[in-house]
Amino acid sequence: xxxxxxxxxxxSRIRSQLAYRTSFAxxxxxxxxxxxxxxxxxxxxxxxxxxxxxxxxxEVVLMYALAATAFGLADLSVGQVEELPTYIRTGELDVLLxxxxxxxxxxxxxxxxxxxxxxxxxxxxxxxxxxATSGIDWTPLRVLVAxxxxxxxxxxxxxxxxxxxxxxxxxxxxxxxxxxxxxxSNFATSYPITVYGPWLRRVLCFAVPGAxxxxxxxxxxxxxxxxxxxxxxxxxxxxxxxxxxxGGAALVWRAGVxxxxxxxx
Amino acid sequence: xxxxxxxxVIAGFRRHSTYRQAALAGLTTNIVFGLLRAAVxxxxxxxxxxxxxxxxxxxxxxxxLGQGLLTVVLLWGxxxxxTRIRTGDVVIDLxxxxxxxxxxxxxxxxxxGFAVLARLVPPMAFGAALFPIRWPERPAxxxxxxxxxxxxxxxxxxxxxLLNASAFWLLDARGVFAVWxxxxxxxxxxxxxxxxxxxxxxxxxxxxPAPSLFQTPIDVFLERGEPVGAxxxxxxxxxxxxxxxxxxxxxxxxxxxxxxx
Numbered sequence: 325x326x327x328x329x330x331x332x333x334x335x336s337r338i339r340s341q342l343a344y345r346t347s348f349a350x351x352x353x354x355x356x357x358x359x360x361x362x363x364x365x366x367x368x369x370x371x372x373x374x375x376x377x378x379x380x381x382x383e384v385v386l387m388y389a390l391a392a393t394a395f396g397l398a399d400l401s402v403g404q405v406e407e408l409p410t411y412i413r414t415g416e417l418d419v420l421l422x423x424x425x426x427x428x429x430x431x432x433x434x435x436x437x438x439x440x441x442x443x444x445x446x447x448x449x450x451x452x453x454x455x456a457t458s459g460i461d462w463t464p465l466r467v468l469v470a471x472x473x474x475x476x477x478x479x480x481x482x483x484x485x486x487x488x489x490x491x492x493x494x495x496x497x498x499x500x501x502x503x504x505x506x507x508x509s510n511f512a513t514s515y516p517i518t519v520y521g522p523w524l525r526r527v528l529c530f531a532v533p534g535a536x537x538x539x540x541x542x543x544x545x546x547x548x549x550x551x552x553x554x555x556x557x558x559x560x561x562x563x564x565x566x567x568x569x570x571g572g573a574a575l576v577w578r579a580g581v582x583x584x585x586x587x588x589x
Numbered sequence: 590x591x592x593x594x595x596x597x598v599i600a601g602f603r604r605h606s607t608y609r610q611a612a613l614a615g616l617t618t619n620i621v622f623g624l625l626r627a628a629v630x631x632x633x634x635x636x637x638x639x640x641x642x643x644x645x646x647x648x649x650x651x652x653x654l655g656q657g658l659l660t661v662v663l664l665w666g667x668x669x670x671x672t673r674i675r676t677g678d679v680v681i682d683l684x685x686x687x688x689x690x691x692x693x694x695x696x697x698x699x700x701x702g703f704a705v706l707a708r709l710v711p712p713m714a715f716g717a718a719l720f721p722i723r724w725p726e727r728p729a730x731x732x733x734x735x736x737x738x739x740x741x742x743x744x745x746x747x748x749x750x751l752l753n754a755s756a757f758w759l760l761d762a763r764g765v766f767a768v769w770x771x772x773x774x775x776x777x778x779x780x781x782x783x784x785x786x787x788x789x790x791x792x793x794x795x796x797x798p799a800p801s802l803f804q805t806p807i808d809v810f811l812e813r814g815e816p817v818g819a820x821x822x823x824x825x826x827x828x829x830x831x832x833x834x835x836x837x838x839x840x841x842x843x844x845x846x847x848x849x850x
Contacts, residue, residue, distance in 0.1 A: 350764025358771035373636040500614035504621040519632035
């Protein structure tokens, strides 16, 4: 029963987005280019040098593609959690809490932003190109990694989005702070983590487990030992990390909702 | 009669200075991205000590000045006019005894003034604490940089005004803003120095106002190239964009239909 209500809500939200057609089309184009713009930056960099952080162009493009696909999928499914500060400020969250549906589910389905499909399309296109051209020596295990890495990455990013935006329960209008974690880790994971100093790497690649989105799966696919000397099993750890991240995000979210008292005087 | 525009500059400054917590939160994002972008450029320079005229000091200055100028020049946001066009409130703005474009520009300059204090100085100070920033060698450069930054704000305003005015035809201008938001950064020299781009791309960009937004003020600060010509280029785009904006506003407001009027 509740499921059907939800389906109807989602369907109506999707229809409402198609109302301004030109704007919608431009939005999709913007998302297509937006996710690809970092690729342009990478390609420009490689017109000047032949390796970055010990990796050549095709290897960096592979990491970028894994990160972009994962981020696109996460953005499509949970990107709406970004609107949490608005819900809190306007008091709309009170309404959501009263309804007999999960609070987080309601927020996430409030605006299944169809335009965000653009990001996934760009990510997948570059990923297909990278899988085909980066000279991966395919084995059954690597096929499995290639298939699961974008999904695990999406789950990790999704958990990071939810956990980071929960900060809004504590900080008024914490969206910018959350952005520095969500978009920051998206940017960070598009490059080999060898380019960052130890501090930045600890925060944006391990505390926020961005390294498991693209860097470790890429090493597994390329069959390269880790230049940083991390153990081999970490290259196959993304599913485990994804599960842990979801657990962590759920705890943080619950703590946030419990703490919520409304903004009224 | 007293001109309203200086008052509007002050009002713009004060309006934005009320959101201090938001400014602080925004700084976090600027600083995180500054650290990440600096790391990538330094990894490039680890391969070759000088890439297209950028050594380590120039590259980190490029990054931190860019992060600081981001909110001063304001590439993203500022969709207020588009919203007022969609809701019809723009009628009130057009009816006031002022020049709408000049009034908005005055408010924007005030906003930029506050952003210099709250958003340009702190990231530069942060960057200077951790990285070898290249400071100007000639004292005159500071004055030239101030002019370049102001012209960058005017060019950016000119572009944003046109994007907003597209709402007269599209009603919902968010798509237009989204496209500009994603291409603007790379084309204007916020992400990667434009000098690193291939020859053909640099030539093509020279025919657009994009480099005026970030690359030109940064070049002036780094004392790369001849500054007076660069400022003249910015001034040319500022005048052209404001002029086109006036024509578009005139055409657009004739399309306006007020419900129930």
